[in-house]
Amino acid sequence: MTQPLPEGGTTVRGEIWIDGGWREASGGRYDVEDPATGRVIGRAGAASVADVDAAARAARRAFDDGRWSGLPARERSRVLLRAAALLRDRAEDFARAESADVGKPITFARIIDVPNSADQLEYFATLVATSEGAVRETPLPVHAYTRREPHGVVGAISPFNFPLILSTSKLGPALAAGNTVVHKPAPQTPLSAQLLAELFADAGLPDGVYNLVTGPGPELGDALVRHDAVDAIAFTGSTSVGRAVARTAGDLLKPVAAELGGNAANIVFADADLDAAIGTIINAFAFNTGQFCMAGPRLLVERPVYETVLAILSEAVGQVPLGSPRDEGTLIGPLISGAHRDRVDAHVRDAVAAGARLVAGGERLDLDGGYFYAPTVLADVAQDAVVVQEEVFGPVLTVQPFDTEEEAIALANGTPYGLAAGLQTTSIARAHRVAARLQAGIVWVNDWGLLDAAVPFGGVKASGWGRESGPEALASYTHVKSVLVALKDGAR
Template sequence: MTTFEREPGRLFIGGQWREAADGARTEVVDPSRGTVVTTVAEAGPADVDAAVRAAREAHDDGAWSGLSGRERGRVLHRVAQLIRENADEIAALESLDVGKPITLCGAVDVTNAANDYEYFANLAQSQDGALRDTPMNALAYTKREPLGVVAAITPFNFPLILAGSKIGPALAAGNTVVHKPADETPLSALYMARLFQQAGVPDGVVNVVTGTGPVAGEALLRHRGVDKVAFTGSTAIGRHVASVAGEALKPVTMELGGNAAHIVFEDADLEKAVGAVIKGFVFNTGQFCMGGPRLLVARSVYPTLLGILAEAVPGVPVGDPRDPATVVGPMAAEKHLRKVEEYVALARKEGARIVCGGERLDLDGGYYYKPTVIADLSNDSRVVQEEIFGPVLTVQPFDDEDEAVALANSTPYGLASGVQTTNLARAHRVADRLQAGIVWVNDWAMLDPAMPFGGVKDSGYGREYGPEALAGYTKVKSVVVSLD
């Protein structure tokens, strides 16, 4: 591990590293120990304005937007290559910043980030227009153009991946970007700024402003020089983002909260299902919008599956994220740990059965919580209905397929869902009825940049990944040339 993560971080604006205009700084905490590892500049409105102006100037001078898609793709391929060349360093940085296990950071975060930029590099030259057949005596065609300046506002749980899912397609389409990472986890965003510059991305095309949501995020959201907002975060903040963007008629892509149901039918392969269930709720310490924290189980196998979980879940390795054997690390911040504790306390108050877990893990002063399985809660419990965002699984029985679907669709969220069954017809039938942007069958968290994801209902709108994401960073222009 290099010393970069311990150096004080600065803002990256117009290709230059600078302090905040007022000199403000904020601490970055290692969640595995609760200790400060460095500080970063805390941007204010003046800094955000400078970043947006730099992005606007870079867009208008055509140094990036004027390149062909193939030329932009070459640079993005270089970004992907640099991520792979620096994989160990980036994984260590992400682990330090977020508290996620180092093995997970390498196998998932770094690998997927490189894949994201590579995918959109390949897609960069696919922005073809279309010749339209009309009765007019004219040559009529459409073309796709970049939107302009994109504000990318990303959360704390997957800083590297969720930045790539926005910056990748934005750059592929020819836009410029101002990235505001979560205030808890800014380090990989600053590291990536160096890689963008090294890869040949022109100055001002990617800018990074670290700081708080209420100050830096709000200034970026309200800036009249921003043409599109790409946001991942909570549903509550998402409503505010949509409202403010709507006032200025700015397009928005929003991936918001989730509370996915994972349905296990009586004909499921239980051994395979249990592995997917555990992965679905402990992955990234449960800090995963597309996690599976609600388990719905056919009543005939409900006691059996609860018994298997009671034995298997306590054996999941929880500990120091720097240990390659660790599967579950700490929560990303103390406030997230307290939130999990409050929900488990509420479950106890409502008479729930704590099958396993249900308490903090005292380890090195970090923000650890034992993976927890909760049974015997009613469907209208807040613990079932709301997004806990921690390593907590609620388990409910159902009697038939219709009840399973009704329970799965009973929350305001609709980001992901899952089905465990060996009946192929049932898999397709139930997938069609689930209100979710992505449905996994007989596994969980199968993601690839070619497959779009995003929400319905309170989980947001627009799509990340796939050609659908690229289209969301473009505008369509029609050209009609008279042949008279």
């Protein structure tokens, strides 16, 4: 039986969505928790490998018969534009679902997650309506041109930290290009995907074009990647899981777009506007409780202002409103689970034991049974420390000094990751010079976390490959077909 979300809103459905309707999952149901209280808010459908097969077969039929892929791009565009409009109309339901599912502050869900997700659908709906192939000049006696065609069935696997945004950033371009989809969200956060299933149906998406399987266990994702009806994979998650997905897809010669882990450096030069920089620093590491693959959990500070920055942070981080995500004044909510909070705390304790200086935080917070952790600042952390080299994925900031621009760049690039980076400076020349040398898919100057549907993001090194957002994302959900038409009569 479904349960109402905290303070109203939608409900947790106990079924999965296949071929245009809800059906019971053959694996039964599983509990969905509210991270802010630790209480169960409903039971979602626990899909099995057999359910993945049914969803993939439905998506295959829907692609092969052309009910979606065979539509003119402008007609697909109209459906996605209706979906975007419905998402804006139902914004409060989606915001409450994200807040209850993730523990995301309701204010951020309203002003960031829902509008950005609607923007994604609108952007790709508009982009595909004007997408074209190209005529190629050649000395051959032919008329040569290219076509952009959809892959077929896309398996979309999205994570728990931004369930709605990181679903629409895949579904928008995949559907716009004419693909059909089997979507597997993180087991902790099925709610917004359940709402999307009904929203797409109401917008006019044909049956079987979008299919949703929810449930715990890595076997579902593995079954989706391996399924012979699935042609391409879009994945966001940890680097370790991404490697496994890539190995399996590589053996099967399936294209993969993978946005993986990050551990970005935020460089503060001595000439930075510190009043502005402090807010950016806190936003970079504490936004979404640090559960942000493009967070800035590594702070590099030029030595003349190193202790000044630490002194300001020691006072400022404790003043950021932390508490119930349903409180409109809250800026920091809980972590996703008790197990994840234990991992974050273990990272902090290990760093302090290894010699890091605890400047602020470093403790669990007992608030209404939720999984809260105080925003934490660790100074004087060695470059080879685990908290510098590995992704903590929590509200933990490591701080290191540097003396030269060269040293700052070397420290910033000195981890396996390359998803994001940033720098704070008043020198426009330095901004361009350093940004060009940072090994990252996106670089912010004098701000952090700004994203738009038109601007691509993604990783280098261990942070993955492929891009979400922008025309680059639309291209990744298509392949190029070349057509050469002979211009000589009787040509063979």
